[in-house]
């Protein structure tokens with residue numbers, strides 16, 4: 001039933017109906033999802049692998065505060081998020097391996113180890129949500145997204161681009177690249193792109209996308225310097241730092 005990568009089994013029991021299966025889970029705060037198979041009568045309870053906050057997109061799609069929902073709906077997990085300059089993203093290798101920031105609703109990085117763990121059993125969909133300074137909203141999507149192990153410097157595989165009107169594939173140069181930070185240069189450039197542009201990313205000879213660049217407030221967001229800021233080159237250009245940026249996987 002549905003996409004259950006974000007979940008791990010908590011309990012299974014038998015039930016007469018989906019309602020009975022759901023009711024059986026309401027007393028258990030650890031259970032965030034139920035799946036009922038009508039032909040076998042099997043009722044399965046699941047909990048979020050990385051904690052409830054990572055299932056908020058699923059929960060939002062199922063009417064706010066409702067604590068238990070049914071498998072089969074789209075449950076997006078936020079893996080990266082920029083909304084302001086309150087969290088520094090110019091960090092080192094060890095810091096990027098782990099989660100940092102304010103949680104998925106604020107400025108946030110889920111961590112390279114989690115990105116690998118979440119995509120190790122098979123590629124996921126990646127959705128990117130962007131807000132420009134005129135408050136227009138844009139999206140890009142990749143049908144296949146996975147991150148390799150630490151031993152391969154978390155090499156990125158990303159393909160199957162689609163996007164909203166005007167939005168281009170700004171991650172094509174990142175496909176197949178290893179991750180680089182200020183203290184770990186795995187790019188193909190003669191300098192360290194992470195160090196030169198003050199962030200961390202799957203750089204090649206640098207990048208047309210740079211969600212982990214330095215956040216710029218409106219007064220400094222437009223007009224450069226080149227490729228610094230929260231960048232999505234097509235169509236915004238390399239001198240435009242976005243107001244909001246979010247990466248989610250399904």
Ligand SMILES: [Ca+2]
Nearest residue numbers: 187189191192
């Ligand atoms: Ca280099």
